[in-house]
Amino acid sequence: xxxxxxxxxxxxxxxxxxxxxxxxxxxxxxxxxxxxxxxxxxxxxxxxxxxxxxxxxxxxxxxxxxxxxxxxxxxxxxxxxxxxxxxxxxxxxxxxxxxxxxxxxxxxxxxxxxxxxxxxxxxxxxxxxxxxxxxxxxxxxxxxxxxxxxxxxxxxxxxxxxxxxxxxxxxxxxxxxxxxxxxxxxxxxxxxxxxxxxxxxxxxxxxxxxxxxxxxxxxxxxxxxxxxxxxxxxxxxxxxxxxxxxxxxxxxxxxxxxxxxxxxxxxxxxxxxxxxxxxxxxxxxxxxxxxxxxxxxxxxx
Amino acid sequence: xxxxxxxxxxxxxxxxxxxxxxxxxxxxxxxxxxxxxxxxxxxxxxxxxxxxxxxxxxxxxxxxxxxxxxxxxxxxxxxxxxxxxxxxxxxxxxxxxxxxxxxxxxxxxxxxxxxxxxxxxxxxxxxxxxxxxxxxxxxxxxxxxxxxxxxxxxxxxxxxxxxxxxxxxxxxxxxxxxxxxxxxxxxxxxxxxxxxxxxxxxxxxxxxxxxxxxxxxxxxxxxxxxxxxxxxxxxxxxxxxxxxxxxxxxxxxxxxxxxxxxxxxxxxxxxxxxxxxxxxxxxxxxxxxxxxxxxxxxxxxxxxxxxxxxxxxxx
Numbered sequence: 113x114x115x116x117x118x119x120x121x122x123x124x125x126x127x128x129x130x131x132x133x134x135x136x137x138x139x140x141x142x143x144x145x146x147x148x149x150x151x152x153x154x155x156x157x158x159x160x161x162x163x164x165x166x167x168x169x170x171x172x173x174x175x176x177x178x179x180x181x182x183x184x185x186x187x188x189x190x191x192x193x194x195x196x197x198x199x200x201x202x203x204x205x206x207x208x209x210x211x212x213x214x215x216x217x218x219x220x221x222x223x224x225x226x227x228x229x230x231x232x233x234x235x236x237x238x239x240x241x242x243x244x245x246x247x248x249x250x251x252x253x254x255x256x257x258x259x260x261x262x263x264x265x266x267x268x269x270x271x272x273x274x275x276x277x278x279x280x281x282x283x284x285x286x287x288x289x290x291x292x293x294x295x296x297x298x299x300x301x302x303x304x305x306x307x308x309x310x311x312x313x314x315x316x317x318x319x320x321x322x323x324x325x326x327x328x329x330x331x332x333x334x335x336x337x338x339x340x341x342x343x344x345x346x347x348x349x350x351x352x353x354x355x356x357x358x359x360x361x362x363x364x365x366x367x368x369x370x371x372x373x374x375x376x377x378x379x380x381x382x383x384x385x386x387x388x389x390x391x392x393x394x395x396x397x398x399x400x401x402x403x404x405x406x407x408x409x410x411x412x413x
Numbered sequence: 414x415x416x417x418x419x420x421x422x423x424x425x426x427x428x429x430x431x432x433x434x435x436x437x438x439x440x441x442x443x444x445x446x447x448x449x450x451x452x453x454x455x456x457x458x459x460x461x462x463x464x465x466x467x468x469x470x471x472x473x474x475x476x477x478x479x480x481x482x483x484x485x486x487x488x489x490x491x492x493x494x495x496x497x498x499x500x501x502x503x504x505x506x507x508x509x510x511x512x513x514x515x516x517x518x519x520x521x522x523x524x525x526x527x528x529x530x531x532x533x534x535x536x537x538x539x540x541x542x543x544x545x546x547x548x549x550x551x552x553x554x555x556x557x558x559x560x561x562x563x564x565x566x567x568x569x570x571x572x573x574x575x576x577x578x579x580x581x582x583x584x585x586x587x588x589x590x591x592x593x594x595x596x597x598x599x600x601x602x603x604x605x606x607x608x609x610x611x612x613x614x615x616x617x618x619x620x621x622x623x624x625x626x627x628x629x630x631x632x633x634x635x636x637x638x639x640x641x642x643x644x645x646x647x648x649x650x651x652x653x654x655x656x657x658x659x660x661x662x663x664x665x666x667x668x669x670x671x672x673x674x675x676x677x678x679x680x681x682x683x684x685x686x687x688x689x690x691x692x693x694x695x696x697x698x699x700x701x702x703x704x705x706x707x708x709x710x711x712x713x714x715x716x717x718x719x720x721x722x723x724x725x726x727x728x
Contacts, residue, residue: 147537188422195451204709212712214537215665219704222658226697341654345548348541387552390545397538398530 114255119374125262125331127370128269132324133347134354134362135276136317142293142357142365143313146210149217150197150286152344153224154190154318158325159242159335160228160235161186166243176264179245179330183268187319194318195311198289203307228337235337242333245326265327272323273363276316280359285312293357346373353396366402417514419594423587430579437575445575449643451683452578453636456585458663458679459672460632462643463589465661466670468625471606473525475633476656477550478520480649482634483641484560486516490642494570509572520634521627523550528563528626532619549659554649565648566641572643574642581639582676585632590672592628601625605670655697659686664705668714677716 133155140148165171165182172304201220205213251258260365280286288309291299299307328343329335350369354361369389377385396403437445464472490504501507514522523546531542555563571630592598600621603611612618641647659682667678689696707715 147541201705201709208712210537212471212708214471214540215661216705216708218658218661219701219708222697222701223705226701230695230698343546345541349545352538352541383556384552387549390542390549393545394527394530394542397542401538 114154118256119378120371121256121258121262123371123374124367125265125370126374127350127367128265129324129328129331129366130343130347130350130370131366132269132272132320132327133343134350134366135273135359136321137348137351138354138356138359138362139289139313139317141351143289143296143310144202144213146213147217147348148225148314148317149214150201150220150346151317151321153221153228154197154340155321155325155328155344155347156228156335156337156340157193157224158186158190158322159329160314161189161241161322162245162326162329163240163335166245173228173243173245174245174247179264182245182308183323183326186257186322188322190325191315191319191321194314194321198314203310225337225341237337239334239336242329242335244333245330261330265331268323268327272320276320276359285309291311342386349389349393352393352403355403356404358405360381360402361405362379419587420589423583426583427580430576430583433494433579434574434576435680446643447684447687448575449575449639450687451680452575452582453639453643454660454663454679454683455582455676456578456632456636456639457660458667458675459582459585459589460629460636461660462664462667462670462672462675463592463601464525464625464629465664466587466668467593467605468601468622470532470622470625471537472543472626472629473654473661474545474547474550475629475660476652476654477543477547478523478630478633479637479640479656480547480550480554480652481523481590481630481637482516483637483647484516484554484566485519485634485654486512486638487566487641487647488560489515490570490572491566491568504570505572505574509642510577513577513635516638517634520637521631524627524630525623528623528630532622532626538694541707543678544654544657547652547654550702551649551652554652561647563649565646567646569641569645569647571642571645573639578639578643578725581632581635585635586672586676588628588632602670627634658700662700665704665707668716671716672712672716674716678714 133151136151136154137148140146140151162182162185165178165185166173198218201216202213206214219412226234229237231237246261246264249260251260251263278286280289287301288304289312291302291304292306292309296306299309324343325340328339344367347366348385350365351362352365354363354365356362358406369392372392373385373388376382376388381388430588440448457479461472461475464470490509494504494508494512497508520661527543527546560566593601600616601624602610603614603616604618604621608618611621637652663679663682664675666682667673667675686696689699
């Protein structure tokens with residue numbers, strides 16, 4: 113029983129990070145109807161910004177203040193990056209076919225990965241040890257072992273989700289976002305500046321990915337330029353599982369994927385843990401293509 | 414009584430590759446290696462073109478199908494062939510092509526397994542599912558000890574020669590071309606142009622998509638077999654996402670849904686990759702920049718006539 117609870121705890125903290133990334137996928141899909149492949153690389157760069165705060169800006173390690181500053185900085189840098197990517201690569205393609213945009217997104221993703229991997233202009237391909245941003249201590253609760261990092265991950269995620277919920281449901285910009293994802297033409301007819309809202313959505317999603325990057329690296333303290341690919345894909349699966357375009361769905365999907373992955377790691381199938389997310393994806397697409405919380409849309413001509 | 418023009422071209426290319434094969438031993442081995450690699454790229458790009466270009470789907474798992482074919486045919490020639498006690502000639506000219514076909518069939522089977530659940534969905538989902546499939550294949554190959562796990566599969570006999578590579582390339586291009594120019598094949602284009610309209614006309618759109626997927630996967634499997642018996646060594650890491658992207662770039666550069674453009678692009682990119690080998694770290698940067706710039710300025714592909722056409726390529 114204790115072991116079960118321990119696994120649940122580990123799964124939830126991993127799932128919280130997947131949820132943060134999945135929200136970015138789902139929000140962008142909501143407004144632009146395409147999969148932002150470069151999202152996983154924004155996540156990776158978020159982790160690297162956290163690393164740079166310690167290695168380059170010499171922020172204190174093992175302190176809550178320094179850790180939160182690193183987190184905030186990663187979010188800001190990623191938000192800016194997300195907007196820049198959107199303006200340079202996706203905006204010129206606004207009325208083109210989805211495939212064109214998708215291929216461009218893959219191109220952007222490959223560009224970020226390979227520039228980061230390049231030893232002369234990027235970080236180089238070798239993994240780096242991640243500094244301890246937050247004070248790491250183990251707390252024993254009964255038979256459970258809880259690390260302070262897990263508490264930080266969960267607390268930060270809950271706060272960010274609450275803020276996101278507030279933005280989307282209580283502010284004018286959030287209302288505009290929802291209007292845009294409901295019907296882009298109608299939204300622009302009632303005076304919403306679609307381009308501004310799309311940029312804002314990218315900023316919001318990328319900031320969450322940046323936070324996710326720092327938190328992920330806190331739990332698994334080794335970073336490299338390709339670290340984003342697998343968590344990114346799993347987060348995408350989470351977004352589809354919850355119903356793409358649906359914010360609570362993305363959070364729920366993230367938690368579920370995190371839990372499943374942790375439980376699979378605990379069995380003899382542990383070497384297949386990376387494949388399990390895709391098996392889930394294929395299963396959802398077979399049985400419930402709209403996702404757990406999504407509604408199936410009928411295509412009208 | 415001559416066969417139609419297209420079949421004459423096919424026969425001519427087959428004859429030419431057989432002739433060249435006879436003298437290929439005298440060629441510079443490095444040049445031969447690059448040429449064979451380019452031929453395999455033609456098989457891969459033309460078969461992907463059927464899926465991504467003509468049928469308007471978006472598969473990112475072509476390297477996965479290639480891996481299935483590569484491992485299947487390599488297993489046949491490394492484990493089954495020695496027990497049969499065949500002569501070298503029989504191995505080279507009978508057993509090897511049969512193993513290529515077997516690898517292709519297994520890849521086609523994988524194509525059904527991946528395509529059937531996911532092809533009912535739209536493009537971007539398919540991209541992710543096929544990408545995921547490629548990853549699953551890689552993870553499975555890395556964990557199955559019988560095929561060498563992550564150490565890789567070694568000691569594969571080098572049966573691949575000029576004739577098999579360029580013969581396969583010619584057959585692939587011909588099959589894709591003939592399929593699309595048949596009455597049945599017009600349906601692929603209809604699915605790409607407007608799926609809803611095609612369905613309203615009574616076409617089984619899912620059936621077309623799966624057919625495209627299966628045929629494409631088959632030839633990817635054959636290409637994998639050729640690759641395995643060219644390099645003599647297989648490693649699951651060699652069939653990664655990057656490999657799939659390389660093939661996708663060939664199709665896009667050649668103009669999605671163009672036969673000759675894609676062949677030219679496949680040949681050109683293989684040679685380009687070879688010449689960029691010294692600048693190894695910058696190769697993928699060049700690829701990705703090429704991809705973005707191409708999509709922004711010339712989504713119909715580079716080698717599309719008329720060159721100044723502003724028309725977007727097949728979706």
